[in-house]
Amino acid sequence: GQNIDQPTEMTATEGAIVQINCTYQTSGFNGLFWYQQHAGEAPTFLSYNVLDGLEEKGRFSSFLSRSKGYSYLLLKELQMKDSASYLCAVVDSNYQLIWGAGTKLIIKP
Amino acid sequence: NAGVTQTPKFRVLKTGQSMTLLCAQDMNHEYMYWYRQDPGMGLRLIHYSVGEGTTAKGEVPDGYNVSRLKKQNFLLGLESAAPSQTSVYFCASSPRTHWDGANVLTFGAGSRLTVL
Numbered sequence: 001g002q003n004i005d006q007p008t009e010m011t012a013t014e015g016a017i018v019q020i021n022c023t024y025q026t027s028g029f030n031g032l033f034w035y036q037q038h039a040g041e042a043p044t045f046l047s048y049n050v051l052d053g054l055e056e057k058g059r060f061s062s063f064l065s066r067s068k069g070y071s072y073l074l075l076k077e078l079q080m081k082d083s084a085s086y087l088c089a090v091v092d093s094n095y096q097l098i099w100g101a102g103t104k105l106i107i108k109p
Numbered sequence: 110n111a112g113v114t115q116t117p118k119f120r121v122l123k124t125g126q127s128m129t130l131l132c133a134q135d136m137n138h139e140y141m142y143w144y145r146q147d148p149g150m151g152l153r154l155i156h157y158s159v160g161e162g163t164t165a166k167g168e169v170p171d172g173y174n175v176s177r178l179k180k181q182n183f184l185l186g187l188e189s190a191a192p193s194q195t196s197v198y199f200c201a202s203s204p205r206t207h208w209d210g211a212n213v214l215t216f217g218a219g220s221r222l223t224v225l
Contacts, residue, residue, distance in 0.1 A: 004151060031208050031209065035214075042217055042218050043214075043216050045215075047210075048213070087151070089152075095208060096154075097152075098151070101149055101151050
C-alpha cells in the first residue's frame with residue numbers, strides 16, 4: 001500500500017524555527033509537494049521537490065531525500081500567521097497525488 | 110481574480126436527500142478535481158475530469174456522480190446522501206497533470222456538508 005506519514009500536531013514559539021517531517025512509501029516517486037492550509041480555508045501551494053536537496057523560498061525551505069523516502073519543511077522566524085496545517089503530497093509512478101493527513105502547527109507568542 | 114469558486118459553502122442534508130455542489134474556475138484549466146477531506150485522513154480524490162465532456166473515477170467515487178458540460182464548471186452530485194458523506198469537499202483545478210513546480214493544484218475554499 002501507499003503511505004504518507006506526518007506528525008499530527010506540533011507546537012512552536014513565535015520567532016523560532018520548526019521542522020515538519022514527512023516520510024513516504026509509495027509505488028514510485030515523481031515529486032513531492034507541500035501545501036499550507038489555514039483553518040477553514042483552501043490548501044495553497046508552498047513548494048515542490050523532485051531532486052534531492054534543499055529548496056529555499058524566503059522563510060520556508062523544503063528538503064528531499066529520495067533514498068530515505070523523506071522530506072521536511074523548515075519554517076524560520078515563525079509568525080503567528082504561520083499557524084496552519086501543512087500537507088505533504090507525493091506524486092506516485094502513475095502521476096497520482098497521494099496526500100498525508102497533514103500536520104497542524106500551533107504557534108505560541 | 111476569482112480562481113476556483115465553490116457553492117454552497119455550507120449545507121445540511123437529511124439522509125436520502127440529493128444535492129449538487131458547483132465548482133467554477135476562471136483560469137482556463139483543463140483538469141478539474143473533487144476531493145473530500147476528513148479528520149485524520151489525507152485528501153481523497155472522488156472524481157476528476159481531463160477536459161470538457163470527460164469524467165473519471167478517483168479513489169472514493171461510490172455515492173457520487175459528476176458532470177463537466179462546460180470547461181469552466183465541474184459539478185459533484187450526491188443522489189442519496191448518507192451520514193458517511195459528511196465531510197469537507199474541495200474542488201481543484203490544474204493546467205495539466207504532469208506535476209511540477211509550475212503545474213500545481215489551485216483549490217476552492219471548500220464546501221462543508223453535514224448529512225444527518
